[in-house]
Amino acid sequence: MRLQDKARIKFFEAYFHGMSMVERLVHGASLNVFDRDMIENPYPFYNKMRDQRPIHYSLALRGWWVTSFDLVQEALKDKRFGADVRAYPQRADRIRKQIAHDPERLKNFENPSMLGLDPPDHSRIRRLAQQGFLHKFIASLEPRIALIVDNCLTTIDNDPVFDVVEALAKPLPATVIAEMMGLPESDHAQFQRWSEDLIDGTGTNDIGKLEKSMLASRQLTNYFRKIIAQKRDEKGDDLIIQLIRAEEEGDKLTEQELYNTCQLVLVAGHETTTRLISNGLYLLLKSPDCWQQLRANPDQIPAAVEEMLRFEPPVQATQRFVREELDFHGHKFKKGDLVFLSIAGGNRDPAVNDHPEDFNIEREKINQVSFGYGIHLCIGASLARMEAKVAFEKLLEKYPDLNLVDPDPHWGDNPFFRGHEVLQVRKASNKGA
Ligand code: HEM
Numbered sequence: 001m002r003l004q005d006k007a008r009i010k011f012f013e014a015y016f017h018g019m020s021m022v023e024r025l026v027h028g029a030s031l032n033v034f035d036r037d038m039i040e041n042p043y044p045f046y047n048k049m050r051d052q053r054p055i056h057y058s059l060a061l062r063g064w065w066v067t068s069f070d071l072v073q074e075a076l077k078d079k080r081f082g083a084d085v086r087a088y089p090q091r092a093d094r095i096r097k098q099i100a101h102d103p104e105r106l107k108n109f110e111n112p113s114m115l116g117l118d119p120p121d122h123s124r125i126r127r128l129a130q131q132g133f134l135h136k137f138i139a140s141l142e143p144r145i146a147l148i149v150d151n152c153l154t155t156i157d158n159d160p161v162f163d164v165v166e167a168l169a170k171p172l173p174a175t176v177i178a179e180m181m182g183l184p185e186s187d188h189a190q191f192q193r194w195s196e197d198l199i200d201g202t203g204t205n206d207i208g209k210l211e212k213s214m215l216a217s218r219q220l221t222n223y224f225r226k227i228i229a230q231k232r233d234e235k236g237d238d239l240i241i242q243l244i245r246a247e248e249e250g251d252k253l254t255e256q257e258l259y260n261t262c263q264l265v266l267v268a269g270h271e272t273t274t275r276l277i278s279n280g281l282y283l284l285l286k287s288p289d290c291w292q293q294l295r296a297n298p299d300q301i302p303a304a305v306e307e308m309l310r311f312e313p314p315v316q317a318t319q320r321f322v323r324e325e326l327d328f329h330g331h332k333f334k335k336g337d338l339v340f341l342s343i344a345g346g347n348r349d350p351a352v353n354d355h356p357e358d359f360n361i362e363r364e365k366i367n368q369v370s371f372g373y374g375i376h377l378c379i380g381a382s383l384a385r386m387e388a389k390v391a392f393e394k395l396l397e398k399y400p401d402l403n404l405v406d407p408d409p410h411w412g413d414n415p416f417f418r419g420h421e422v423l424q425v426r427k428a429s430n431k432g433a
Contacts, residue, residue, distance in 0.1 A: 002101065006207055013205045019060035031058060031065055033203065033415035040411055042316065042418075043357070046345035055331050063319070063338030064331070067345030069352040069367060071329065075341055076373040081320035082118045083376060086110070088321055088336035104218055111256040113264035115376060118323075122375065128246045128253060129261050130379045132180065132239040138382040141176070145387055148175050149394045161405055164423045168395075169277040173270035173387055181266065182238030183227065194220045195267045203416040217263075224262045228255075239265065265380075273384045275314035275419030276305075277391050282423055283308055283359050284392075285404045290361050295396050304361040305388045310368035311359045316344040316418050318372060343369050344418070401428030 016034065023030035029048045032038055038045050049056055050067040057064055066072050075081050086092045086109075099105040114125045152171050156162040174192045175185075183191070194216040201213020231240050240262055247253040253261070284291045284304070294300055322337040333339070348356040352367040371378035378384075395402065405424035412421045 005098070008098070009205050009207060009210070016060045016205075019058075023059055027053065027056070029053065029056075030060065031056075032060065034205070036413075039413050039415060042344055042415070043348050046342055047348060050345050050349060055329055057331075058340075061338070061340065063340055064333065065340045065342060065345075067342045067349075069346040069349035069369070072341045072343065072346040072369055073373050075320060075328070075339060076318075076369070076376070080323050080326050081339060082323045083116050083122070083320055084112065084118045085116065085321055086112070087118070087323065091321070091336050091338075102214075104221070105214065107256070108217065108221075108260075111254075111260060113260040115264060115268075119375070124252060125257055125261060126375075126379070128243060129265065132242055133379045133383060135382050138386055141180075141383075142386060142390065144179070145172075145176060145390045146394065148172055149390055153394060153398060161424055161426045164281055164425050165274065165278050165420060166422070168391060169274045169281075169423075170270075172277065172391060173273035173384075176383070176387060177266060177269035180238065180269075181240050181262065182231070182234075182236060183240075183266075187223075191220065191223065191266060192270070194223075195271055198267055199271045199417055200414065203414050220263050220266070221259055224259045228258060228262070268378075269380055269383070271417060272314045273380075273387050275417060276308065276384055276388050278420050278423045279312035279314060279418065280305065280308035280388060280392065281395065281402075281425070282404070282409075282420065283311060285402060285425065286407070287359060288403070290359070291396070291402070293361065294392065295400055298393055298396060300361060301389050301392050301396075302385065303363075303366075305385055305392070306366045306368065307359060307361050307363055308388070309370040310347045310353065310363075310366050312418060313343045313347055313368070313370040314418060315370065315372075316416050317342045318376075341369075343372075399425075399427045402426070403428060 013034075017032070020030045020032035020035070024032075029045070029052050031045055031049055033042070046067050049065065054068040054071055055064060055066055066075055085095070095109060096106065099109060114122050114129065117125065149168065149172060152168045156167045170192060171188070174188055174195075178185070178188055178191070197209075197212040197216035198220065199213075200209045201216070204210065228240065228244065231238075231244060234241060243253060243258055243261060247255065247258050284294065290304070294304055317340050320339045320341065322333040322335055322339060325335050326333050347353070347368045347370065349367075350356050353363070371381040371384075402425050405426050409420050409423060412419050
């Protein structure tokens, strides 16, 4: 990384902390997402902000925060909020200038994945990509997912204590998505590392992490270039071959869009699900009654997974840009303004969930936006739910008395992707061993 980039990052860090303090003094509340207290438990901060200023301009992040459920949903549905930063010349040109020395990054910036696109391009690419995620097809994967979980758990059969992140939460979604995409098993460990590095580079000022993330992005693009070239001559119906066919049949997808879609699906497909499984297990083991209740009533697992998603959403916030000057509930938003939609804040809003601070697997109606809302609603939601369901069924069946080694393990320091890096659990008794 160039010296001037490092200096810019250091300046941002100092500015951010300074401005967060100013905000706290002026408003009595701020969202310093990099603060260790907020990383460990962000919810009191979002609650306070929602109570006092559900729409808040953060001087520190130079963007708006929206923290109430209804307003988050409203903004995600509103066409006047877009995802494509290139539509705002001032903002986009600033970024272009910063990365002009790196043609690969510039190319990526000019060709965002569907997550960073607005209609009509977004709709065209999404329509093609979601063909591989139809509910019926995902449901048919259940036996294979069960087998993958069994294989993961076999590796720790003789360990009285194990790290559930390493043993199950990481390899399960990585294997599932790799098989769906038809990627060789020998590459799993490698792309798992690249995906982790890529995610680690979001929501951080750590120069080492940013450098690793840029490198991982390059390596993933090269990897997919090679894989796609090979797959052009293959028959089959994996996700990548389906997308190649769409590209070849009618110019519906450019080659760059093909790389981007593969990279997005691979990374989005497992980094988030990993966190759902480990966050969910942590929540269940924190309240052993829930663990025993689900053991007795495994048919309640899907409802428990919904509550896990609500209570500890793996994706804590998403962002949009204001497409045209507008009045948003009495606040003047200017064209190009950055808006953070707080999924974590929305899910804990007492206006839509009674006693939101209680983790309650018997909650009658669960309101959550953990998979987003509107046109960018997660295409992998059914798959993630299915993987979590099978993972908990198997864990409950195999380890009836599982418990946490450390009741308060540290949370990983990425403020936008919430999860534990390590979650050690102990098998008090083990049917499988
Ligand atoms: C618990 C697991 C998951 C969570 C919490 C999650 C969360 C999200 C969220 C919040 C969004 C919307 C972002 C926005 O509006 O800016 C999203 C979009 C997306 N997710 Fe997921 N996701 C999960 C699993 C998956 C899986 C398993 C896949 C695919 C295999 C996937 C693929 C995608 C894609 C491609 C998009 C972009 C959709 C679009 O832009 O139209 N996700 N996800």
